[in-house]
Protein backbone atom coordinates (compact mmCIF):
# COMPACT_ATOMS: atom_id res chain seq x y z
CA UNK A 436 0.00 0.00 0.00
CA UNK A 437 1.51 3.23 -1.17
CA UNK A 438 0.23 5.36 1.70
CA UNK A 439 2.23 3.17 4.07
CA UNK A 440 5.35 2.90 1.93
CA UNK A 441 5.68 6.50 0.73
CA UNK A 442 2.93 8.67 2.19
CA UNK A 443 4.67 12.01 1.60
CA UNK A 444 5.09 11.34 -2.10
CA UNK A 445 1.51 10.11 -2.38
CA UNK A 446 0.03 13.13 -0.60
CA UNK A 447 2.24 15.62 -2.44
CA UNK A 448 1.24 14.14 -5.78
CA UNK A 449 -2.44 14.13 -4.76
CA UNK A 450 -2.27 17.83 -3.89
CA UNK A 451 -0.47 18.74 -7.16
CA UNK A 452 -3.02 16.87 -9.25
CA UNK A 453 -6.28 17.58 -7.47
CA UNK A 454 -5.75 20.63 -5.26
CA UNK A 455 -7.03 21.64 -1.86
CA UNK A 456 -9.29 18.73 -0.98
CA UNK A 457 -8.46 15.23 -2.11
CA UNK A 458 -10.38 12.06 -1.43
CA UNK A 459 -8.26 8.92 -1.19
CA UNK A 460 -9.25 5.31 -1.07
CA UNK A 461 -7.46 3.79 1.86
CA UNK A 462 -9.08 1.35 4.25
CA UNK A 463 -12.80 0.98 4.81
CA UNK A 464 -13.54 4.62 5.65
CA UNK A 465 -13.59 7.67 3.37
CA UNK A 466 -10.38 9.71 3.75
CA UNK A 467 -10.02 13.42 2.90
CA UNK A 468 -6.69 15.17 2.71
CA UNK A 469 -7.32 18.88 3.38
CA UNK A 470 -4.72 21.39 2.16
CA UNK A 471 -6.43 24.79 2.07
CA UNK A 472 -6.02 26.76 5.33
CA UNK A 473 -9.69 27.90 5.24
CA UNK A 474 -10.84 24.29 5.18
CA UNK A 475 -8.34 23.37 7.88
CA UNK A 476 -9.75 26.18 10.03
CA UNK A 477 -13.21 24.71 9.49
CA UNK A 478 -12.43 21.23 10.83
CA UNK A 479 -9.81 22.08 13.46
CA UNK A 480 -11.42 25.23 14.88
CA UNK A 481 -14.82 26.51 13.68
CA UNK A 482 -16.54 23.13 13.70
CA UNK A 483 -14.05 21.28 15.93
CA UNK A 484 -16.89 19.80 17.92
CA UNK A 485 -17.79 17.69 14.86
CA UNK A 486 -14.21 16.47 14.45
CA UNK A 487 -12.86 14.91 17.65
CA UNK A 488 -9.67 12.90 17.71
CA UNK A 489 -10.20 9.24 17.19
CA UNK A 490 -10.88 7.63 20.54
CA UNK A 491 -9.07 4.41 21.29
CA UNK A 492 -8.51 2.41 24.44
CA UNK A 493 -6.13 4.19 26.79
CA UNK A 494 -2.71 2.73 25.99
CA UNK A 495 -0.24 1.64 28.67
CA UNK A 496 2.13 4.55 27.97
CA UNK A 497 -0.04 7.64 27.65
CA UNK A 498 -3.12 6.38 29.51
CA UNK A 499 -5.91 8.95 29.49
CA UNK A 500 -3.65 12.00 29.36
CA UNK A 501 -4.03 15.13 27.22
CA UNK A 502 -2.98 13.46 23.97
CA UNK A 503 -5.58 10.74 24.27
CA UNK A 504 -8.58 12.30 25.96
CA UNK A 505 -11.52 14.27 24.58
CA UNK A 506 -14.68 16.11 25.73
CA UNK A 507 -15.23 17.48 29.23
CA UNK A 508 -12.42 15.48 30.81
CA UNK A 509 -9.90 16.77 28.26
CA UNK A 510 -11.16 20.35 28.72
CA UNK A 511 -10.68 20.19 32.48
CA UNK A 512 -7.20 18.68 32.21
CA UNK A 513 -6.15 21.21 29.59
CA UNK A 514 -7.31 24.07 31.83
CA UNK A 515 -5.29 22.69 34.73
CA UNK A 516 -2.13 21.96 32.75
CA UNK A 517 -1.84 24.99 30.47
CA UNK A 518 -0.55 27.44 33.14
CA UNK A 519 2.53 25.22 33.62
CA UNK A 520 3.71 26.19 30.13
CA UNK A 521 3.10 29.93 30.06
CA UNK A 522 5.99 31.83 28.53
CA UNK A 523 6.68 33.80 31.72
CA UNK A 524 7.01 30.66 33.81
CA UNK A 525 9.34 29.08 31.26
CA UNK A 526 11.76 32.00 31.48
CA UNK A 527 12.78 30.66 34.88
CA UNK A 528 14.15 27.53 33.19
CA UNK A 529 16.65 29.26 30.93
CA UNK A 530 19.68 29.02 33.23
CA UNK A 531 19.19 25.30 33.97
CA UNK A 532 18.54 24.50 30.33
CA UNK A 533 21.63 26.42 29.26
CA UNK A 534 23.69 24.35 31.70
CA UNK A 535 22.42 21.09 30.18
CA UNK A 536 23.19 22.32 26.66
CA UNK A 537 26.62 23.52 27.73
CA UNK A 538 27.47 20.09 29.14
CA UNK A 539 26.51 18.43 25.87
CA UNK A 540 28.62 20.89 23.88
CA UNK A 541 31.63 20.39 26.19
CA UNK A 542 31.45 16.71 25.25
CA UNK A 543 31.58 17.63 21.55
CA UNK A 544 35.10 19.05 21.86
CA UNK A 545 36.47 15.53 22.32
CA UNK A 546 34.36 14.15 19.48
CA UNK A 547 35.37 16.70 16.84
CA UNK A 548 35.82 15.06 13.44
CA UNK A 549 34.36 11.69 14.53
CA UNK A 550 30.88 10.92 13.16
CA UNK A 551 28.10 10.48 15.71
CA UNK A 552 24.35 10.17 15.39
CA UNK A 553 22.90 13.67 15.72
CA UNK A 554 19.37 12.25 16.02
CA UNK A 555 20.40 10.29 19.12
CA UNK A 556 22.27 13.28 20.54
CA UNK A 557 19.36 15.69 20.02
CA UNK A 558 16.89 13.09 21.33
CA UNK A 559 18.86 12.81 24.57
CA UNK A 560 19.27 16.55 24.90
CA UNK A 561 15.56 17.02 24.41
CA UNK A 562 14.79 14.47 27.13
CA UNK A 563 17.06 16.29 29.56
CA UNK A 564 15.48 19.66 28.78
CA UNK A 565 11.93 18.32 29.12
CA UNK A 566 12.98 16.66 32.39
CA UNK A 567 14.00 20.06 33.73
CA UNK A 568 10.66 21.61 32.77
CA UNK A 569 8.46 18.77 33.95
CA UNK A 570 10.08 17.63 37.22
CA UNK A 571 13.21 19.77 37.77
CA UNK A 572 15.35 16.71 37.14
CA UNK A 573 17.98 15.65 34.67
CA UNK A 574 17.30 12.06 33.57
CA UNK A 575 20.34 9.76 33.85
CA UNK A 576 21.68 7.68 30.96
CA UNK A 577 19.57 4.61 31.81
CA UNK A 578 16.39 6.66 31.78
CA UNK A 579 17.38 8.41 28.54
CA UNK A 580 17.94 4.98 27.02
CA UNK A 581 14.54 3.73 28.21
CA UNK A 582 12.81 6.79 26.74
CA UNK A 583 14.66 6.57 23.43
CA UNK A 584 13.72 2.91 23.07
CA UNK A 585 10.09 3.61 23.97
CA UNK A 586 9.99 6.41 21.41
CA UNK A 587 11.47 4.11 18.81
CA UNK A 588 8.98 1.33 19.52
CA UNK A 589 6.07 3.76 19.41
CA UNK A 590 7.20 5.73 16.38
CA UNK A 591 7.63 2.75 14.10
CA UNK A 592 4.07 1.88 12.97
CA UNK A 593 4.88 -1.78 12.42
CA UNK A 594 6.30 -2.28 15.91
CA UNK A 595 3.45 -0.31 17.36
CA UNK A 596 0.89 -2.52 15.65
CA UNK A 597 2.63 -5.64 16.95
CA UNK A 598 2.70 -4.04 20.42
CA UNK A 599 -1.02 -3.37 20.29
CA UNK A 600 -1.88 -6.91 19.12
CA UNK A 601 0.39 -8.60 21.66
CA UNK A 602 -0.97 -6.34 24.40
CA UNK A 603 -4.59 -7.09 23.61
CA UNK A 604 -3.94 -10.82 23.33
CA UNK A 605 -1.61 -10.71 26.36
CA UNK A 606 1.17 -12.45 24.36
CA UNK A 607 4.56 -12.09 25.96
CA UNK A 608 7.06 -11.43 23.16
CA UNK A 609 10.63 -10.25 23.78
CA UNK A 610 9.70 -6.81 22.36
CA UNK A 611 6.72 -6.57 24.67
CA UNK A 612 8.88 -7.45 27.64
CA UNK A 613 11.34 -4.80 26.60
CA UNK A 614 8.53 -2.26 26.26
CA UNK A 615 7.17 -3.11 29.70
CA UNK A 616 10.63 -2.94 31.31
CA UNK A 617 11.21 0.60 29.97
CA UNK A 618 7.70 1.61 30.92
CA UNK A 619 8.26 0.24 34.45
CA UNK A 620 11.28 2.50 34.85
CA UNK A 621 9.26 5.53 33.82
CA UNK A 622 6.34 4.57 36.03
CA UNK A 623 8.67 4.32 39.00
CA UNK A 624 9.96 7.84 38.29
CA UNK A 625 6.40 9.19 37.91
CA UNK A 626 5.37 7.65 41.25
CA UNK A 627 8.43 9.10 42.97
CA UNK A 628 7.92 12.60 41.52
CA UNK A 629 4.22 12.61 42.45
CA UNK A 630 4.92 11.45 46.02
CA UNK A 631 7.59 14.13 46.47
CA UNK A 632 5.37 16.90 45.11
CA UNK A 633 2.52 15.81 47.36
CA UNK A 634 4.96 16.08 50.26
CA UNK A 635 5.80 19.63 49.08
CA UNK A 636 8.84 19.66 46.80
CA UNK A 637 9.98 22.42 44.41
CA UNK A 638 7.24 24.72 43.25
CA UNK A 639 8.26 25.90 39.84
CA UNK A 640 8.09 22.86 37.55
CA UNK A 641 5.14 21.48 35.60
CA UNK A 642 4.48 18.62 38.03
CA UNK A 643 4.21 20.96 41.00
CA UNK A 644 1.71 23.08 39.05
CA UNK A 645 -0.29 19.93 38.24
CA UNK A 646 -0.25 18.62 41.81
CA UNK A 647 -1.43 21.99 43.15
CA UNK A 648 -4.08 22.53 40.44
CA UNK A 649 -7.74 22.45 41.50
CA UNK A 650 -10.81 22.13 39.31
CA UNK A 651 -12.52 25.53 39.37
CA UNK A 652 -16.03 23.98 39.69
CA UNK A 653 -15.47 21.13 42.14
CA UNK A 654 -12.32 22.33 43.89
CA UNK A 655 -10.83 18.85 43.43
CA UNK A 656 -7.26 18.15 42.40
CA UNK A 657 -5.99 15.34 40.20
CA UNK A 658 -5.73 11.77 41.42
CA UNK A 659 -2.36 9.97 41.36
CA UNK A 660 -3.46 8.04 38.26
CA UNK A 661 -4.39 11.27 36.45
CA UNK A 662 -1.08 12.84 37.44
CA UNK A 663 0.80 9.76 36.25
CA UNK A 664 -0.90 9.87 32.85
CA UNK A 665 -0.15 13.57 32.38
CA UNK A 666 3.45 13.06 33.47
CA UNK A 667 3.79 10.46 30.70
CA UNK A 668 2.15 12.73 28.13
CA UNK A 669 4.43 15.64 28.94
CA UNK A 670 7.67 13.84 29.63
CA UNK A 671 7.53 10.77 27.40
CA UNK A 672 5.62 12.25 24.47
CA UNK A 673 6.90 15.82 24.80
CA UNK A 674 10.54 15.14 24.00
CA UNK A 675 10.50 13.26 20.71
CA UNK A 676 9.24 15.99 18.38
CA UNK A 677 11.69 18.63 19.66
CA UNK A 678 14.65 16.27 19.36
CA UNK A 679 13.64 15.44 15.81
CA UNK A 680 13.17 19.10 14.88
CA UNK A 681 16.63 19.95 16.22
CA UNK A 682 18.09 17.08 14.19
CA UNK A 683 16.53 18.45 11.00
CA UNK A 684 17.79 21.90 11.90
CA UNK A 685 21.36 20.56 12.00
CA UNK A 686 20.86 18.96 8.63
CA UNK A 687 19.54 22.19 7.10
CA UNK A 688 22.35 24.24 8.64
CA UNK A 689 24.91 21.83 7.20
CA UNK A 690 23.31 22.24 3.77
CA UNK A 691 23.13 26.05 4.09
CA UNK A 692 26.43 27.31 5.51
CA UNK A 693 25.41 30.93 4.90
CA UNK A 694 22.51 30.48 7.34
CA UNK A 695 24.81 28.74 9.84
CA UNK A 696 27.25 31.68 9.62
CA UNK A 697 24.53 34.24 10.21
CA UNK A 698 23.26 32.24 13.17
CA UNK A 699 26.78 32.09 14.62
CA UNK A 700 27.18 35.87 14.14
CA UNK A 701 23.95 36.56 15.98
CA UNK A 702 25.07 34.34 18.88
CA UNK A 703 28.48 36.01 18.96
CA UNK A 704 26.90 39.49 18.98
CA UNK A 705 24.30 38.71 21.65
CA UNK A 706 26.14 36.22 23.85
CA UNK A 707 29.80 36.83 23.09
CA UNK A 708 30.67 33.34 24.34
CA UNK A 709 28.66 33.39 27.59
CA UNK A 710 25.55 31.34 28.40
CA UNK A 711 22.18 32.89 27.50
CA UNK A 712 19.76 34.39 30.04
CA UNK A 713 16.03 34.97 29.72
CA UNK A 714 16.74 38.64 28.83
CA UNK A 715 18.69 37.53 25.74
CA UNK A 716 15.78 35.61 24.21
CA UNK A 717 14.21 38.43 22.17
CA UNK A 718 17.63 39.20 20.67
CA UNK A 719 18.20 35.59 19.59
CA UNK A 720 15.50 36.16 16.99
CA UNK A 721 17.35 34.56 14.08
CA UNK A 722 17.88 31.33 16.06
CA UNK A 723 14.12 31.16 16.66
CA UNK A 724 13.47 31.80 12.97
CA UNK A 725 15.84 28.98 11.96
CA UNK A 726 13.92 26.65 14.24
CA UNK A 727 10.53 27.86 12.93
CA UNK A 728 11.61 27.42 9.32
CA UNK A 729 12.89 23.92 10.12
CA UNK A 730 9.47 23.10 11.54
CA UNK A 731 7.92 24.28 8.29
CA UNK A 732 10.04 22.09 6.02
CA UNK A 733 10.21 19.09 8.34
CA UNK A 734 7.22 19.23 10.68
CA UNK A 735 7.88 16.35 13.12
CA UNK A 736 4.13 15.92 13.68
CA UNK A 737 3.49 15.85 9.95
CA UNK A 738 -0.27 15.25 9.97
CA UNK A 739 -3.20 16.35 12.11
CA UNK A 740 -6.09 13.93 11.84
CA UNK A 741 -9.68 13.89 13.05
CA UNK A 742 -12.78 11.78 12.42
CA UNK A 743 -16.15 13.39 11.60
CA UNK A 744 -18.93 12.35 13.97
CA UNK A 745 -21.72 14.14 12.09
CA UNK A 746 -22.30 15.26 8.50
CA UNK A 747 -20.58 18.45 7.35
CA UNK A 748 -19.44 20.20 4.20
CA UNK A 749 -15.83 21.03 3.39
CA UNK A 750 -15.19 23.20 0.36
CA UNK A 751 -18.62 22.30 -1.03
CA UNK A 752 -18.04 18.55 -0.61
CA UNK A 753 -20.15 16.38 1.65
CA UNK A 754 -18.38 14.88 4.62
CA UNK A 755 -20.22 11.81 5.90
CA UNK A 756 -20.03 10.72 9.55
CA UNK A 757 -17.04 8.44 10.02
CA UNK A 758 -14.91 10.24 7.41
CA UNK A 759 -11.24 10.58 8.33
CA UNK A 760 -10.06 14.15 7.71
CA UNK A 761 -6.36 14.95 7.74
CA UNK A 762 -4.29 18.10 7.28
CA UNK A 763 -0.90 16.91 6.04
CA UNK A 764 1.30 19.67 7.45
CA UNK A 765 4.22 18.57 5.28
CA UNK A 766 2.09 19.41 2.20
CA UNK A 767 0.29 22.46 3.64
CA UNK A 768 3.67 24.03 4.51
CA UNK A 769 4.58 23.85 0.81
CA UNK A 770 1.31 25.30 -0.51
CA UNK A 771 2.46 27.74 -3.22
CA UNK A 772 -0.48 30.10 -2.68
CA UNK A 773 0.68 30.69 0.90
CA UNK A 774 4.44 30.15 0.76
CA UNK A 775 6.76 31.87 -1.70
CA UNK A 776 9.42 29.47 -3.11
CA UNK A 777 8.16 26.82 -0.70
CA UNK A 778 11.09 24.42 -1.09
CA UNK A 779 13.66 27.09 -0.19
CA UNK A 780 15.10 27.10 3.34
CA UNK A 781 14.63 30.77 4.21
CA UNK A 782 14.48 31.58 7.95
CA UNK A 783 13.81 35.24 7.08
CA UNK A 784 10.26 34.37 6.10
CA UNK A 785 9.64 34.22 9.87
CA UNK A 786 10.97 37.74 10.46
CA UNK A 787 8.07 39.64 12.09
CA UNK A 788 7.54 41.99 9.11
CA UNK A 789 7.29 39.09 6.64
CA UNK A 790 5.25 36.79 8.88
CA UNK A 791 2.64 39.51 9.41
CA UNK A 792 -0.69 38.72 7.75
CA UNK A 793 0.11 35.08 7.05
CA UNK A 794 -2.91 32.78 7.16
CA UNK A 795 -2.92 31.31 10.67
CA UNK A 796 -3.88 27.87 9.43
CA UNK A 797 -1.15 27.64 6.79
CA UNK A 798 1.50 26.85 9.43
CA UNK A 799 0.68 23.87 11.61
CA UNK A 800 3.81 22.46 13.26
CA UNK A 801 2.01 22.59 16.60
CA UNK A 802 -1.44 21.82 15.21
CA UNK A 803 -4.22 24.41 15.51
CA UNK A 804 -7.53 24.97 17.29
CA UNK A 805 -8.29 23.73 20.78
CA UNK A 806 -5.74 20.89 20.80
CA UNK A 807 -2.84 23.10 19.74
CA UNK A 808 0.36 21.82 21.34
CA UNK A 809 0.40 22.70 25.02
CA UNK A 810 4.23 22.56 24.97
CA UNK A 811 4.78 24.87 21.98
CA UNK A 812 6.42 27.67 23.98
CA UNK A 813 8.70 25.16 25.66
CA UNK A 814 9.62 23.62 22.29
CA UNK A 815 10.50 27.04 20.83
CA UNK A 816 12.55 27.89 23.91
CA UNK A 817 14.50 24.62 23.69
CA UNK A 818 15.06 25.05 19.96
CA UNK A 819 16.23 28.66 20.27
CA UNK A 820 18.64 27.99 23.14
CA UNK A 821 20.14 24.82 21.67
CA UNK A 822 20.72 26.34 18.22
CA UNK A 823 22.07 29.64 19.49
CA UNK A 824 24.49 28.00 21.91
CA UNK A 825 25.69 25.26 19.58
CA UNK A 826 26.13 27.55 16.57
CA UNK A 827 28.50 29.85 18.42
CA UNK A 828 30.84 26.95 19.15
CA UNK A 829 30.49 24.41 16.32
CA UNK A 830 29.93 23.79 12.64
CA UNK A 831 28.39 20.48 11.59
CA UNK A 832 28.47 18.40 8.41
CA UNK A 833 26.65 15.26 7.34
CA UNK A 834 29.06 12.29 7.52
CA UNK A 835 30.64 11.66 4.09
CA UNK A 836 28.68 9.24 1.91
CA UNK A 837 25.51 9.33 4.07
CA UNK A 838 22.25 9.68 2.12
CA UNK A 839 19.63 11.56 4.11
CA UNK A 840 16.09 10.22 3.69
CA UNK A 841 12.81 10.90 5.48
CA UNK A 842 11.01 8.24 7.48
CA UNK A 843 7.45 9.28 8.19
CA UNK A 844 6.38 7.27 11.26
CA UNK A 845 4.29 8.95 13.93
CA UNK A 846 7.09 11.53 13.82
CA UNK A 847 8.91 12.61 10.65
CA UNK A 848 12.43 11.33 11.28
CA UNK A 849 15.61 10.93 9.27
CA UNK A 850 15.75 7.28 8.24
CA UNK A 851 18.47 5.42 10.16
CA UNK A 852 19.42 8.53 12.15
CA UNK A 853 21.74 11.33 11.02
CA UNK A 854 25.49 10.69 11.29
CA UNK A 855 27.31 14.03 11.43
CA UNK A 856 30.70 15.39 12.30
CA UNK A 857 31.25 18.61 14.21
CA UNK A 858 34.22 20.98 14.22
CA UNK A 859 34.87 23.81 16.69
CA UNK A 860 34.77 27.37 15.39
CA UNK A 861 38.08 28.95 16.04
Ligand code: HEM
Pocket residue numbers: 488501502513565668669670672673674676677680734735736739740799800801802803805806807808809810811813814
Ligand atom coordinates in the same frame (compact mmCIF):
# COMPACT_ATOMS: atom_id res chain seq x y z
C1 HEM B 1 8.90 20.78 18.19
C2 HEM B 1 8.28 20.17 19.17
C3 HEM B 1 6.82 19.80 19.17
C4 HEM B 1 5.98 19.61 18.11
C5 HEM B 1 6.30 19.71 16.62
C6 HEM B 1 4.68 19.28 18.67
C7 HEM B 1 3.55 19.06 17.90
C8 HEM B 1 2.28 18.89 18.42
C9 HEM B 1 1.05 18.84 17.64
C10 HEM B 1 0.96 18.94 16.11
C11 HEM B 1 0.02 18.68 18.50
C12 HEM B 1 -1.47 18.66 18.14
C13 HEM B 1 -1.96 17.27 17.85
C14 HEM B 1 -3.41 17.25 17.39
O1 HEM B 1 -4.05 18.28 17.25
O2 HEM B 1 -3.90 16.15 17.16
C15 HEM B 1 0.59 18.60 19.84
C16 HEM B 1 -0.14 18.40 20.98
C17 HEM B 1 0.43 18.22 22.21
N1 HEM B 1 1.75 18.43 22.56
FE1 HEM B 1 3.25 18.92 21.32
N2 HEM B 1 4.78 19.25 20.03
C18 HEM B 1 6.06 19.57 20.38
C19 HEM B 1 6.56 19.68 21.67
C20 HEM B 1 5.87 19.39 22.81
C21 HEM B 1 6.40 19.49 24.16
C22 HEM B 1 7.79 19.98 24.51
C23 HEM B 1 5.40 19.07 24.99
C24 HEM B 1 5.35 18.99 26.50
C25 HEM B 1 6.34 19.00 27.31
C26 HEM B 1 4.25 18.72 24.17
C27 HEM B 1 3.05 18.24 24.65
C28 HEM B 1 1.90 18.14 23.90
C29 HEM B 1 0.61 17.72 24.45
C30 HEM B 1 0.35 17.29 25.88
C31 HEM B 1 -0.32 17.78 23.39
C32 HEM B 1 -1.81 17.47 23.44
C33 HEM B 1 -2.56 18.77 23.61
C34 HEM B 1 -4.07 18.63 23.66
O3 HEM B 1 -4.63 17.77 23.00
O4 HEM B 1 -4.68 19.45 24.36
N3 HEM B 1 4.58 18.94 22.86
N4 HEM B 1 1.96 18.74 19.77
